[in-house]
Amino acid sequence: MAKLRVQSFAVSLDGYGAGPDQDLEHPLGVNGPELMEWFFHSRFWQKMHGQEGGETGTDNEIAEQGFAGIGAWILGRNMFGPVRGPWPDESWKGWWGDEPPYHTPVFVLTHYARAPLPMAGGTTFHFVTEGIHAALERATAAAGGRDVRLGGGAATIRQYLAESLIDELHLAVRPILLGRGEPLFQGLDLRALGYECTRWVAGERAAHVFLRRRM
Numbered sequence: 001m002a003k004l005r006v007q008s009f010a011v012s013l014d015g016y017g018a019g020p021d022q023d024l025e026h027p028l029g030v031n032g033p034e035l036m037e038w039f040f041h042s043r044f045w046q047k048m049h050g051q052e053g054g055e056t057g058t059d060n061e062i063a064e065q066g067f068a069g070i071g072a073w074i075l076g077r078n079m080f081g082p083v084r085g086p087w088p089d090e091s092w093k094g095w096w097g098d099e100p101p102y103h104t105p106v107f108v109l110t111h112y113a114r115a116p117l118p119m120a121g122g123t124t125f126h127f128v129t130e131g132i133h134a135a136l137e138r139a140t141a142a143a144g145g146r147d148v149r150l151g152g153g154a155a156t157i158r159q160y161l162a163e164s165l166i167d168e169l170h171l172a173v174r175p176i177l178l179g180r181g182e183p184l185f186q187g188l189d190l191r192a193l194g195y196e197c198t199r200w201v202a203g204e205r206a207a208h209v210f211l212r213r214r215m
């Protein structure tokens with residue numbers, strides 16, 4: 001049975017999944033890149049960007065696993081970009097350039113309709129205005145039996161958690177304090193929602209924590 005999975009979502013010790021004040025210069029919010037240090041140094045990340053080198057080890061292996069067996073993605077609109085409100089035009093095409101790393105259909109939750117956006121390498125961004133259930137249905141159908149990865153950000157993951165719709169979550173817990181930003185756990189009683197921690201592994205730059213919804 002295909003699953004809805006959160007993978008490689010980085011969170012600070014104080015529970016933030018992004019820094020505050022996202023804009024064009026701060027895609028992850030102010031101080032947000034500190035969250036992704038475990039990923040940026042990995043060989044997998046370097047390879048994704050056409051570069052040699054990078055670190056191997058636990059962080060690298062876990063980063064790589066996050067892309068295996070995924071047939072579609074769901075993202076929140078702020079993960080797709082810094083543009084807020086009605087789309088002024090079609091010029092914003094995501095943070096990732098002409099060939100985004102998804103290579104599958106990607107369903108972007110937004111309140112503002114927009115035509116589908118095909119990109120190089122098999123990624124097409126579809127903009128979903130009918131809410132989280134519609135996005136999940138469309139992504140599941142598009143994934144053709146493979147899993148759906150819920151990429152983030154925090155506000156989007158919180159909504160799926162609040163309805164216990166996520167089967168598995170991998171969080172890369174970074175030993176940093178952000179102080180302010182986008183909170184991942186705010187308002188959620190994960191235990192009452194049926195989640196449990198099944199294992200954790202010490203990586204080189206993050207503690208990897210695996211949660212799943214009890215059957």
Ligand SMILES: NC(=O)c1ccc[n+]([C@@H]2O[C@H](COP(=O)([O-])OP(=O)(O)OC[C@H]3O[C@@H](n4cnc5c(N)ncnc54)[C@H](OP(=O)(O)O)[C@@H]3O)[C@@H](O)[C@H]2O)c1
Nearest residue numbers: 009010017018028076077078079110111152153154155156
């Ligand atoms: N820590 C990590 O590993 C990680 C991973 C991915 C992203 N990030 C970071 O997380 C930040 C973004 O997270 P975020 O919490 O600010 O926002 P987000 O979840 O990416 O996007 C929230 C926005 O998506 C739209 N949306 C969400 N749910 C919707 C629904 N049910 N119906 C219609 N529209 C809906 C709304 O946009 P509109 O109303 O404007 O349309 C909403 O303001 C970015 O800085 C990103 O870089 C971090």
